[in-house]
Amino acid sequence: MTYIPNSIEARDVASLVHMQTNLRTHQQEGPHVIVRGEGCRVFDDSGRDYIDAVAGLWCASLGFGSERLAKVAYEQMRNLGYYHLYRHRSNEPAIALAETLLELAPVPMARVVFQCSGSEANDTAIKLAWYYWNAVGKPQRTKIIARRMAYHGSTCAAVSLSGKPDMHAGFGLPFAPFKHTEFPHYYRRHESGETQEEFSARMAEALETLIQAEGADTIAAFFAEPVMGAGGAILPPRGYFEKIQAVLRKYDILFVADEVICGFARTGEMWGCQTFGIRPDMVTSAKALSAAMQPISAVLVSERIHAAMLAQSDKFGNFAHGYTYAGHPGGGRGRARGAEDLCGDRHRRSRQAPRRRAAGGARPAQGASAGRRRARGRPHPRHGAHARRRRAHSLRRRAQRRRASRSRGQAPRAAATRGGRPFGVRSAAGDRSRRDRRRQRAT
């Protein structure tokens, strides 16, 4: 195809390399140029609009344009457009974002490490797994297990972790320490008459067989996406993670949950780990973490990993790892506001979670539907004993206030009215109908 000289198509074809694209075909077909976004729609350079049902690359969780976040980013960039986290330097937006992530974490986590992409987050988690086993005197634990058809990114280590042959071909990858276990695609791979639970048990057995063949004492970590994304949007079969985690615990293998796609409410709960009962040692997060408005990613590390990082830092005099743009103040500030936009009440509620957990209390099912709450035996917030106690308490408080205002000779609070009648003050008609109902019940 010949393009009009200097057209945007001609300039694209002459200058850019496109990801996950047939480069030869691209020379012929040219680009599809997106110029603008609004809510869930994007507009191309001919003015046609599309609903982008995948939100870009599972990214734009707050839509493709946000005046509010643009203002936040603008103000932040005017004030401090860049700073880093090397050699004790810090910035408040990065601190605030790390605090938010620790409060939101699916299980108690100790610290946050920032990067700029999902691939880098997984690379960091791989390095931290190795760092951990070195710290605890088991440097031979170097192998990493992931699943066939998993996708964990494109950097050398993250793509080695991935189990997609098309992404290894021609690159001489995966690297040797990366091993792959079964692809848990129940629909395509179950045997005749095999239930999901039986299939999950077979997957767990395959993992155990691989661990034993490689030598359990050579395995550092297992990586998994709660829902496999690029591998085909594959939900874990029933009982899968429960059985897999039992094997990992048996051989003391670290579990890293790749929440790059699933995090930030994509599976209904804040994290896929909550939806599928995963208790990871590390969580990697990106994409909806910043609603993709900033290239930012995070690794949440548990106390076990953090303690080893401190020990290694003592030993070597430095935590010798870092990315120039990690903890960028623009990303931190935008994300903290984005969390409010995205999570609303859910975000605020989960801010109390660490305290509740520290007190040994149950964690509420964040954002779970009534049906799912019931299925898990958790009451809806407006039902159950706690809610009844809360309602009784608020009725008692209202009655106390009423008595107090009567004894002061005041009318009850004007604002708290229903149909012109103050809350808690019975109307004569209401009293009559209540009396009638009581009488009916009595007879």
Ligand SMILES: Cc1ncc(COP(=O)(O)O)c(C=O)c1O
């Ligand atoms: C589950 C998962 N992990 C990691 C990545 C890599 O993220 P990035 O493209 O930001 O490096 C992706 C990208 O789609 C992903 O889906």
